[in-house]
Amino acid sequence: MSDTADLPSDLLELQRRWYAAEAGWASDPTDEKRIAFTAVGADLYAHPYWATAGNRHKAEMELKRAARPNTVREPAA
Numbered sequence: 001m002s003d004t005a006d007l008p009s010d011l012l013e014l015q016r017r018w019y020a021a022e023a024g025w026a027s028d029p030t031d032e033k034r035i036a037f038t039a040v041g042a043d044l045y046a047h048p049y050w051a052t053a054g055n056r057h058k059a060e061m062e063l064k065r066a067a068r069p070n071t072v073r074e075p076a077a
Contacts, residue, residue, distance in 0.1 A: 007049070007063055014044045015067035 021040045025033040053059040 007059075007066060008047075011044075011047050011049050011063060012067050014040065014047060015063050016069070018044050019067065019069055 018037075018040045021033070021037040025037045050056055050059075
Protein backbone atom coordinates (compact mmCIF):
# COMPACT_ATOMS: atom_id res chain seq x y z
CA MET A 1 0.00 0.00 0.00
CA SER A 2 1.51 3.26 -1.00
CA ASP A 3 -1.51 5.49 -1.08
CA THR A 4 -3.72 6.65 1.76
CA ALA A 5 -6.74 6.78 -0.57
CA ASP A 6 -7.43 3.13 0.30
CA LEU A 7 -7.62 3.92 4.02
CA PRO A 8 -11.14 4.63 5.28
CA SER A 9 -11.51 8.07 6.84
CA ASP A 10 -13.01 6.61 10.02
CA LEU A 11 -9.97 4.34 10.38
CA LEU A 12 -7.63 7.32 9.98
CA GLU A 13 -9.64 9.16 12.63
CA LEU A 14 -9.43 6.15 14.97
CA GLN A 15 -5.65 6.08 14.58
CA ARG A 16 -5.49 9.81 15.34
CA ARG A 17 -7.65 9.23 18.42
CA TRP A 18 -5.28 6.41 19.45
CA TYR A 19 -2.28 8.77 19.23
CA ALA A 20 -4.17 11.37 21.29
CA ALA A 21 -5.24 8.77 23.87
CA GLU A 22 -1.66 7.47 24.07
CA ALA A 23 -0.35 10.99 24.70
CA GLY A 24 -3.09 11.65 27.24
CA TRP A 25 -2.31 8.50 29.17
CA ALA A 26 1.43 9.18 29.05
CA SER A 27 0.96 12.66 30.49
CA ASP A 28 -1.66 11.60 33.05
CA PRO A 29 -1.35 7.85 33.81
CA THR A 30 -4.70 7.40 35.51
CA ASP A 31 -7.00 4.40 35.20
CA GLU A 32 -9.48 6.59 33.31
CA LYS A 33 -6.87 7.47 30.66
CA ARG A 34 -5.69 3.84 30.44
CA ILE A 35 -9.26 2.65 29.89
CA ALA A 36 -9.81 5.28 27.17
CA PHE A 37 -6.54 4.29 25.47
CA THR A 38 -7.45 0.60 25.61
CA ALA A 39 -10.96 1.23 24.24
CA VAL A 40 -9.65 3.14 21.22
CA GLY A 41 -7.07 0.43 20.63
CA ALA A 42 -9.77 -2.25 20.66
CA ASP A 43 -11.87 -0.29 18.15
CA LEU A 44 -8.82 0.19 15.95
CA TYR A 45 -7.90 -3.50 16.08
CA ALA A 46 -11.45 -4.64 15.27
CA HIS A 47 -12.13 -2.22 12.40
CA PRO A 48 -13.74 -4.04 9.43
CA TYR A 49 -11.11 -2.68 7.03
CA TRP A 50 -8.59 -5.22 8.29
CA ALA A 51 -10.64 -8.08 6.78
CA THR A 52 -9.91 -6.68 3.30
CA ALA A 53 -6.50 -5.07 3.82
CA GLY A 54 -4.38 -7.85 2.34
CA ASN A 55 -0.99 -7.37 3.99
CA ARG A 56 -2.17 -6.10 7.38
CA HIS A 57 1.28 -5.20 8.64
CA LYS A 58 1.99 -3.04 5.62
CA ALA A 59 -1.45 -1.44 5.87
CA GLU A 60 -0.94 -0.73 9.59
CA MET A 61 2.40 0.95 8.89
CA GLU A 62 0.80 3.12 6.21
CA LEU A 63 -2.07 4.00 8.54
CA LYS A 64 0.30 4.99 11.33
CA ARG A 65 2.38 7.10 8.97
CA ALA A 66 -0.68 8.78 7.47
CA ALA A 67 -2.32 9.56 10.81
CA ARG A 68 0.76 10.53 12.83
CA PRO A 69 0.51 14.06 14.18
CA ASN A 70 2.88 16.62 12.67
CA THR A 71 3.82 14.36 9.78
CA VAL A 72 4.95 16.11 6.64
CA ARG A 73 4.02 13.99 3.67
CA GLU A 74 5.95 14.06 0.45
CA PRO A 75 3.87 14.50 -2.69
CA ALA A 76 3.25 11.26 -4.59
CA ALA A 77 5.68 10.76 -7.45
